[in-house]
Amino acid sequence: MDVDALEVRKEELRLEEVVGEGTSQIVISEPVSVPEPKPVVASVIDFAARTRITRVTVLPGKVVVDGVVSLSIIYEAQVPYQTVHVFHAEVAFSTFVEIPGAEPGMVAVPVVTVEHAAFEVLPDGRTVVVRMVLSMYVRVVRTAIVEVVTDVSGIPGLQVTKEMIKAETVLGEVTAQAVVREQLTVPETKPPVVSIIDYVATANVTTTTVLPNKVIVNGVISLRVIYEARTPYQTVHVAHFTIPFERFVEIPGAQPGMAVVADVAVEFVALDVTANARGITARIVIEITAKVVRVQTLQVVTGVTGVAGLEVEKELVRVQEVLGENTAQAIVRELVDVPPEKPPVAAVLDYSATPEVKRTIVAPGKIIIDGAVAQRIIYEPLMEPTQTVRTLHFTVPFSEFVVLPEAKPGMVARVFVQVEHVNFEVPPAGEPVMVTKVLMLTARVFRTRQVTVVTAVTIGKPACTGVITANLVNVREGPGMTYPVITQVNVGTQVSVLEVTSDWLRVRLPSGQEGWVFAQFVRHDCMPRG
Structure with missing residues (x-):
């Protein structure tokens, strides 16, 4: 050879390798109250439920998932005309799924489905006990x-x-740390701060933007501060704050239009009370992980x-194989009113548009995407002598779908939304501005596939050779008559002898197939015969 x-x-x-998958069921029983202005409940007619994941924590061997089920409950009222009403409620849940091999730092992708819900109206008519069965599926991946x-x-x-x-496949992945500094003010309705007892801080990515060789990550930090108040009884209070952040990470090879997966975690928080006791100085260290991914087909x-x-x-x-992928375009039109305190628009000079996906639903044969586009326009005002340039901020919601025949409820999906074009129709008399946006939506669904791939091929050390000395010699799976026969060989067949025992030889046939042959039927040069 x-x-x-x-x-x-x-x-x-650089693959998104699946470390493990797991499922779990959650049974929730929670009372919810009908708001006071609404009439009391006679019976529940129907409901709509939406799940929202608020936090995912990967621990050794398990994944903890926190979330909220938002309910719209349609009911018959306990009034003479039996009118139909609706009220809204939220039920929180927290559960974990055991996944061997999971470790902190890995990425977990949960999917929650409401499988069943039942409602019991209590005698007061203002309390409804909600009993739900949730199905949880979690997939843990790593690069x-x-x-x-x-x-x-x-x-x-x-x-x-x-x-x-x-x-x-991952084109590039970067992890970077950043320090977010913010001066927070305690609301006037709350008492001043003496000392901080504890805090809870979580961070979420809201949007990502790909520029040449870098990715901009926008998000918010939700901070809940528990503090001792400056009151005679030293009461304990809580204050909530939302802190936005924007950072960028450099990823060589990244280009506009590529897909990005980003995550953020809070690593450290330092809080100091200001001298006037009405402010808190926050220093928060966050860790941002961003990876640019692309779909690659490879043999x-x-x-x-x-x-x-x-x-x-x-x-x-x-x-994590891409089972199906498709794109769709959508046109979103919205009349935008200029607030009374601002002058009407004469001409739009510049704009920015950032899409955010708020919810993704995998339905049979399609992916439903709910979100919003945050826009900022810079405009020249109408009938203003100084012609001072103004800005206007507004948000336009959208709900669209992408046809994907392979999609089924419960699958893991990933969606990306881009604003391809924006047009502004400015009326001459200062009426609302018509904003038209063209969105490009991309959706993918995945499945886990196990593949045994060849990683190296080399020519091994020269093996001993042998020749079969009889016809219809059985080649077996193991060294013994009880092992199944794989095939048969005839006199003159050249074989490579891989292993020698007292009575049996492990051989490789010309076809590459390996098995065991009774030693007396092989003449070989591996050891002296006799």
Whole structure:
């Protein structure tokens, strides 16, 4: 065998490898109250439920998921005309799913589905006990670097088996720390602060923007401060604050239009009370992780046979394979009123538009995307002598869908929204401005696929050779008559002897198949006979 003739092509993949998956069911029983202005409840007619994940925490071997179920409860009122009303309520939940191999720092993707709900109206008519069954599915992924073999050639008789993989690969991933400093003011309705007892801080990414070789990450930090008040009884109070942040990370190769997955975590919080006791100085250290992903279709080698003496190394990978992907365009039109305190618009000079996905629903054959576009326009005012340039901020909601035949409820989906074009129709007399936006929506659904890929092919050390000395000699799975027969060989067949025992030889056939043959049927040069 010509060693130099063997050609092995490899490619390094940065895959979103699935560490593990798990499911759990949650049973919730929670009373909710009908607001006072509404009539009391006679019976519940129907409901609508939406789930929202508020926090995901990856611990060793498990994932903790916190969230809220938002309910719209339609009911028949206990009044003479039996009118139908609706009230809204929120029920919080917290659960965990055991996933062996999960470790802090990995990414967990939860999917929550309301499977069943029942309602019991208490005698007072103002309290309804909600009993729900939630189904939780969690997938934990990490970025894995795998060098896979994509082709093997150069030696006659090689039989190479390949499989196609369509998966998200990571173009680049960066983790960076940032310090957010903010001067917070305690609301006037609350007493001044003597000392801070405790705090709870969480961070969420709201939007991401891809620029050449960098990614801008916008988000908010939700801070809840528990403090001792400057009152005669030293009462304990809580104050809530929302702190926005904007940071960027450099990712070589990133380009506008690419997809980004970003996460943020609070690492450290320092809070100091100001001298006037009405302010809090906050210093918050956050860790931002951003990765630019792209869909890549690749043929990988899963088996190499046909030539004796090859050593093939394999590795089992669990990839998050793209089962389906599609795009759609949507046109969103909205009449925007200029607030009375601002002058009407004469002409729009510049604008910015940032889309945010608030909710994603995987329905049969489609992905429903709810979100909003935050816009800022810079405009020249109408009939203002100084012509001072003004700004106007507004948010336009949208609800669209992307047709995806492979989509089924319960699947993991990933969506991306881009604002491709914005047009402004400014009326001459200062009426509301018509804003038209063209959105590009991309949706993907995934499945976990296990693939044993070839990672290396080399020519092994020369093996002992042998010749079969009889016809219809059985080749077995193991060294003994009780093992199943794999195939049969005839006199004159050349074999490579891989292992020698007292009565049996492990051999490799010309086809590359391996098995055990009774030693008396093989003439070989591995050891003296007799």
